[in-house]
Amino acid sequence: MPTIFVLDVPEFEPLVAQARSQSGVTVTEGPSGYWRIASDTELVFGRKALGFKPAVWYGALTGGLVGRVAEFGRDTLRITGA
Amino acid sequence: MSTPISAPLNGVHHTARPTWKLRETIEFYRDKLGLPLVHAISARGWPDGHPDFLHFFFDSGNGSTIAFFYYIGTERPDYTKPVASHFYGATHTAWQVQDAADLDKWRQRLEQVGVPLRYETRHEIIESLYFTDPNGYPLEVTYQLRPMNQLDADDALRTMDAAMALEDARDPAVFKGIDDVWQRKGAALLKEVV
Numbered sequence: 001m002p003t004i005f006v007l008d009v010p011e012f013e014p015l016v017a018q019a020r021s022q023s024g025v026t027v028t029e030g031p032s033g034y035w036r037i038a039s040d041t042e043l044v045f046g047r048k049a050l051g052f053k054p055a056v057w058y059g060a061l062t063g064g065l066v067g068r069v070a071e072f073g074r075d076t077l078r079i080t081g082a
Numbered sequence: 083m084s085t086p087i088s089a090p091l092n093g094v095h096h097t098a099r100p101t102w103k104l105r106e107t108i109e110f111y112r113d114k115l116g117l118p119l120v121h122a123i124s125a126r127g128w129p130d131g132h133p134d135f136l137h138f139f140f141d142s143g144n145g146s147t148i149a150f151f152y153y154i155g156t157e158r159p160d161y162t163k164p165v166a167s168h169f170y171g172a173t174h175t176a177w178q179v180q181d182a183a184d185l186d187k188w189r190q191r192l193e194q195v196g197v198p199l200r201y202e203t204r205h206e207i208i209e210s211l212y213f214t215d216p217n218g219y220p221l222e223v224t225y226q227l228r229p230m231n232q233l234d235a236d237d238a239l240r241t242m243d244a245a246m247a248l249e250d251a252r253d254p255a256v257f258k259g260i261d262d263v264w265q266r267k268g269a270a271l272l273k274e275v276v
Binding site: 005007009010012033053054056058064066067068075 | 206241265271274
């Protein structure tokens with residue numbers, strides 16, 4: 001199950017909001033200080049919709065990753081299972 | 083080893099670098115950037131083999147200075163010359179301003195005095211302007227968007243612990259890219275919740 005951890009700080013909050021708006025994606029709290037975003041299939045994020053500048057976009061997975069980056073382009077990040 | 087005594091620091095007094103462009107350096111920092119020249123040492127070279135020199139300081143706010151050495155009668159060695167490399171640019175000075183309004187004043191001032199911006203960008207917790215001094219030294223003016231807190235520190239430790247463990251493997255196949263750090267950190271976090 002592809003999963004990312006997102007530190008609970010304002011600059012990464014759009015990842016949590018975008019995940020919550022997607023069906024099949026779960027957002028849970030924990031460990032303390034992190035959001036855990038997971039999907040049964042794959043996780044997909046769009047940079048423009050997140051409002052991320054490149055410096056934040058290309059560090060979007062700094063919270064931690066369980067799975068594999070299948071695509072990390074200028075606007076699309078796609079994560080699949082290991 | 084017994085626990086070392088607590089030895090506090092109180093911010094930056096100065097950082098220093100050599101210059102072979104005396105007038106250009108003073109005109110850039112004092113006149114273009116507006117940093118007051120606040121101290122200058124002029125001395126015979128000591129100990130043996132040290133050229134006569136000038137060591138001068140510009141006030142960069144909040145008790146900090148940026149300083150230069152001018153070694154009289156010397157040629158700039160190739161190894162000090164700027165090169166187009168991330169490795170060279172990694173060594174830089176970043177000055178802090180209070181807010182976005184002051185950063186905008188710097189944007190305007192640099193344009194007024196004819197200092198070209200190399201780029202500007204918003205990072206996770208800072209927003210910065212980047213430019214270069216006459217010596218080729220990279221400079222940055224930045225403001226911090228929010229204070230760093232304990233979450234940031236704990237997260238930094240998790241990131242760097244993962245990265246150090248990968249470095250310890252001494253195997254390029256193990257530490258290929260940043261995904262390896264993200265995955266190692268993610269695996270550790272997952273263990274805490276399942």
